[in-house]
Amino acid sequence: MGLRNQPGIIGCSIRPVITSRDRSLEEVIYDTGQLALKDAGLGIEDIDGIVVAANDQFDGRSISVMMASGPTGGVDRDIMSTPSASEHAFILGALRVATGQFRTQLVVSWSPTEVSSMAEAQRLGADPYFHRALPLDELSAHALQASAIEQALPDARVAAENVTKKNRDQGRLAWPDAPARPAAGPMRWPVTPAMTSAPVMGAVAMVLAAPDFIAERGLRDVAWIDGMGWATEPSFLGDRDLATAPALAAAAGQAYAAAGITDPVTAFDLAEITDATPYAELLAYEALSLCPRDQWAARSADGSFARGGKLPVNLSGGVLTWNPVFCTGMIRIAEVANQIRGRAGRHQVPNARRGLAQAGSGFAMQYQSAIVLSKAARTKGAQVEGAQVEGTRP
Amino acid sequence: MSGNRVGIIGIGQSEFRSRRDDASYPDLVREGVIRAMEDAKLDFDAIQAVVYSLSPDAMVGIGNAERLGVDAVGGRNKPFLRINNGGATGISSAVAAYYHVASGMFDVVLTAGADKIGECGDSQTVLNKIWDPSYERPLPLGTINMLAMSAVRYMDRYGMTEEDMARVTVKNRHHASLNPKAHLRKPVTIEDVMASRLISWPIKLLDCCPQSSGGAALVLASERFIKDNHLDAVWITGVGHSAETYWMGDRMGNNPTAEHADAYALGRSFEKSYRMAGITDPMRQVQVAELYAPFSNTEYHSIDAARLSPKPVETIQRMRDGEYQIGGRIPINPSGGTLCTNAIAVTAMARVAEVALQVWGRAGDHQVKGARLGVASGNGGDHQIFGTMVIEA
Numbered sequence: 001m002g003l004r005n006q007p008g009i010i011g012c013s014i015r016p017v018i019t020s021r022d023r024s025l026e027e028v029i030y031d032t033g034q035l036a037l038k039d040a041g042l043g044i045e046d047i048d049g050i051v052v053a054a055n056d057q058f059d060g061r062s063i064s065v066m067m068a069s070g071p072t073g074g075v076d077r078d079i080m081s082t083p084s085a086s087e088h089a090f091i092l093g094a095l096r097v098a099t100g101q102f103r104t105q106l107v108v109s110w111s112p113t114e115v116s117s118m119a120e121a122q123r124l125g126a127d128p129y130f131h132r133a134l135p136l137d138e139l140s141a142h143a144l145q146a147s148a149i150e151q152a153l154p155d156a157r158v159a160a161e162n163v164t165k166k167n168r169d170q171g172r173l174a175w176p177d178a179p180a181r182p183a184a185g186p187m188r189w190p191v192t193p194a195m196t197s198a199p200v201m202g203a204v205a206m207v208l209a210a211p212d213f214i215a216e217r218g219l220r221d222v223a224w225i226d227g228m229g230w231a232t233e234p235s236f237l238g239d240r241d242l243a244t245a246p247a248l249a250a251a252a253g254q255a256y257a258a259a260g261i262t263d264p265v266t267a268f269d270l271a272e273i274t275d276a277t278p279y280a281e282l283l284a285y286e287a288l289s290l291c292p293r294d295q296w297a298a299r300s301a302d303g304s305f306a307r308g309g310k311l312p313v314n315l316s317g318g319v320l321t322w323n324p325v326f327c328t329g330m331i332r333i334a335e336v337a338n339q340i341r342g343r344a345g346r347h348q349v350p351n352a353r354r355g356l357a358q359a360g361s362g363f364a365m366q367y368q369s370a371i372v373l374s375k376a377a378r379t380k381g382a383q384v385e386g387a388q389v390e391g392t393r394p
Numbered sequence: 395m396s397g398n399r400v401g402i403i404g405i406g407q408s409e410f411r412s413r414r415d416d417a418s419y420p421d422l423v424r425e426g427v428i429r430a431m432e433d434a435k436l437d438f439d440a441i442q443a444v445v446y447s448l449s450p451d452a453m454v455g456i457g458n459a460e461r462l463g464v465d466a467v468g469g470r471n472k473p474f475l476r477i478n479n480g481g482a483t484g485i486s487s488a489v490a491a492y493y494h495v496a497s498g499m500f501d502v503v504l505t506a507g508a509d510k511i512g513e514c515g516d517s518q519t520v521l522n523k524i525w526d527p528s529y530e531r532p533l534p535l536g537t538i539n540m541l542a543m544s545a546v547r548y549m550d551r552y553g554m555t556e557e558d559m560a561r562v563t564v565k566n567r568h569h570a571s572l573n574p575k576a577h578l579r580k581p582v583t584i585e586d587v588m589a590s591r592l593i594s595w596p597i598k599l600l601d602c603c604p605q606s607s608g609g610a611a612l613v614l615a616s617e618r619f620i621k622d623n624h625l626d627a628v629w630i631t632g633v634g635h636s637a638e639t640y641w642m643g644d645r646m647g648n649n650p651t652a653e654h655a656d657a658y659a660l661g662r663s664f665e666k667s668y669r670m671a672g673i674t675d676p677m678r679q680v681q682v683a684e685l686y687a688p689f690s691n692t693e694y695h696s697i698d699a700a701r702l703s704p705k706p707v708e709t710i711q712r713m714r715d716g717e718y719q720i721g722g723r724i725p726i727n728p729s730g731g732t733l734c735t736n737a738i739a740v741t742a743m744a745r746v747a748e749v750a751l752q753v754w755g756r757a758g759d760h761q762v763k764g765a766r767l768g769v770a771s772g773n774g775g776d777h778q779i780f781g782t783m784v785i786e787a
Contacts, residue, residue, distance in 0.1 A: 002498060002499070003497050003498050003499055004398075004496075004497060004498035049635075055457075055458070056450065056451055056452075056457070056478075057451070057457045057458075060523075060527060061523060061524060061527075062450040062451075062452055062520055062521065062523040062524040063449065063450055063478060063479075063480045063524045063774070063775055065478065065479060065480075065775070065779065066480065066524055066640050066775040066776065066778055066779070067526065067640055069637045069638075069639070069640055069775075069778065069779070070639060070640055070641075074637045075637055075638060075639050075651070076636060076637070076638075076659065076662060077636065077637060078634065078635040078636060078637075078663075078666070079479075079635065079637050079779065080477060080479060080486055080489075080490065080635060081477065081478050081479060082475050082476060082477060082478075083451075083458065083476060083478045084446070084458065084460055084461075084474075084475050084476035085475070088475035088476070091475065092475065092490060092493065095493045095494055095497040095499065096493050096497075098497035098498060098499065099493055099496040099497050099498075100496075101496070101670075121457065122457070124451075124456065124457035125456065125457035125458045125459075125461065126456075127456065127462055128455060128456060228499075229473070230473045230474070230475070231471050231472055231473055231474065232461075232464050232469055232470065232471070232472070232474040233464075233470065233471070234464050234465050234470050235461045235462045235463075235464050235465070239465075246471055247470075247471050250471040250472070251473075254473070258499075362458070362461060363461070366461055366464075367474075
């Protein structure tokens with residue numbers, strides 16, 4: 001089934017690293033939302049609803065949305081939160097626009113670093129009886145996945161090193177001032193410091209709008225949502241084959257079906273993938289039907305996924321360049337949106353018409369999403385079926 | 395939106411208790427899910443997406459505890475996301491599930507969750523952490539003294555007495571005695587409430603909700619799916635959310651942004667739901683309501699916000715006259731409500747479930763005769779984020 005109304009992204013604010021210490025978290029959220037509104041040419045009075053996503057453990061609060069209602073403009077507005085993943089806020093915002101009951105949505109996510117130990121905060125997310133005692137954090141889970149992949153495919157390590165070099169090179173182009181920030185502290189085999197990125201504070205916001213609103217305002221720089229898919233793996237790592245990503249394959253299947261994509265290899269001008277480690281990017285190549293695993297080493301070596309290649313992946317430098325842990329997924333979507341809108345800056349790919357964003361989060365990427373964005377809106381007949389329901393705007 | 399309506403086709407609730415030592419957290423989620431799936435007469439292959447209902451993680455002692463519930467809801471390799479709007483989470487999850495279907499992307503969506511508040515140690519310690527760490531957290535605020543301040547202001551402005559608060563408890567306990575799923579089912583008298591231990595003046599022990607454990611789930615479906623499969627359903631015809639300021643201090647003082655005695659944003663949310671459902675005169679059109687009121691005093695301003703009374707002073711009088719009890723003009727919380735059962739993650743979902751059962755004519759001994767249209771609400775955060783829904787037969 002397709003969306004009743006095709007949502008478009010009309011404003012983005014990507015702040016993959018925030019180093020200034022003179023702004024509170026509330027002010028960072030306010031700044032980020034305002035920048036997205038400015039990018040869209042709108043004011044908060046134009047916004048019908050808000051969806052936010054944050055991690056309570058990282059924020060040090062029991063219900064993070066509460067604090068965010070002021071800085072996002074949520075007071076006297078319809079505001080919801082999806083703490084499962086940053087990308088889920090985008091998805092719920094898009095669904096709300098698709099109903100025809102909202103003309104606009106502001107979606108916002110953030111990830112601070114003040115927590116005394118991010119690994120300990122992540123460890124609280126493990127079940128208290130089995131996994132928590134291991135101890136398990138996200139890096140450990142990524143390492144278990146990397147190990148499983150290497151077991152299944154011995155030359156995966158070479159491919160992982162190629163992906164690391166590609167993303168770091170592209171990151172230096174996109175962010176010339178970005179320091180190489182491999183994660184500090186003990187590593188988990190087989191992941192090396194170069195294959196990770198230290199957590200930084202970051203935030204991201206996007207403005208979504210309905211086709212009639214976009215037409216009414218005469219907006220031109222729009223990244224239309226052509227297809228969305230999202231899915232989850234089970235919680236227990238022992239119940240999963242970590243060398244595969246069936247949830248991402250399911251999510252991609254939903255997104256591709258909605259977008260009418262039958263040959264993903266040739267369908268996109270660029271992609272952004274959540275490369276928490278290069279192994280995650282490799283696994284996504286396969287689950288997204290971009291490259292089978294027996295070609296990972298060859299394709300990663302011949303530049304197929306590098307700038308100038310057949311399908312540039314992570315022109316932004318990806319998570320390996322900046323790692324605002326919780327909101328990296330929504331940033332991947334915003335990066336593709338900016339490419340489609342011609343607003344990606346230094347790392348803009350020429351004439352980007354269709355792009356793919358993959359967002360992954362949780363232990364060994366439990367949550368997986370695939371979003372197809374396009375410069376061209378769908379044909380009119382597929383767009384507006386439901387009537388605007390009067391009175392749902394604040 | 396004829397032809398594009400969204401219906402509720404399955405409802406599942408636990409029998410809520412203080413403790414459920416026999417069931418793990420995912421077991422409780424599963425309990426609600428199994429009952430809702432049996433009610434809908436569907437198997438899990440029919441479920442296309444899941445909205446997970448869970449408020450503060452710390453209540454179950456696990457960060458992002460929704461991840462542990464994936465198998466309990468049959469969510470593996472399916473679209474799955476979690477909502478957390480504090481105490482409103484249950485109704486917000488139902489509304490999010492509604493958006494999943496209303497978007498046109500899905501025909502059948504499950505929303506589910508559970509809580510084990512009775513086993514969390516002290517919910518007020520967890521709930522103190524909802525406030526800003528620098529300013530309001532150290533007071534120390536909890537949800538009880540937060541709403542005691544609201545009670546004091548309502549007393550001052552509208553003349554509510556402690557006995558009026560007790561009257562709500564007496565009504566809801568009587569209702570709960572008729573509902574086998576309610577947690578606190580023992581009837582009490584005004585004298586019992588007045589004699590109970592003072593918690594935070596004017597709130598006494600029997601003015602407070604319990605800490606409950608249990609699960610709940612709903613199955614929502616598109617009108618097309620319901621008709622094609624000849625299913626029975628009740629219909630969600632209005633939804634809404636609205637929020638107030640985070641800061642308690644901004645709701646009190648000489649020029650508050652929204653008066654803390656009242657429930658300003660709840661009223662705004664009801665306005666949206668009513669407009670969407672075409673309700674212009676709630677006092678005449680609404681036949682039953684499940685309003686989220688965890689403390690006896692908050693039922694008054696919830697009735698005001700739902701416009702089920704002409705003005706607050708009359709709300710108090712109408713409560714005295716028995717208009718809001720089963721058999722009265724507009725029964726409020728015929729299930730016993732949040733005051734008798736509060737498993738926070740699904741409490742507001744239970745409000746939706748109970749209204750759905752009422753307009754379906756399936757509420758058993760606490761059925762409101764002839765109810766065809768009802769409303770539900772949920773309150774979250776520091777009485778800050780509100781969700782509302784209109785459900786019709």
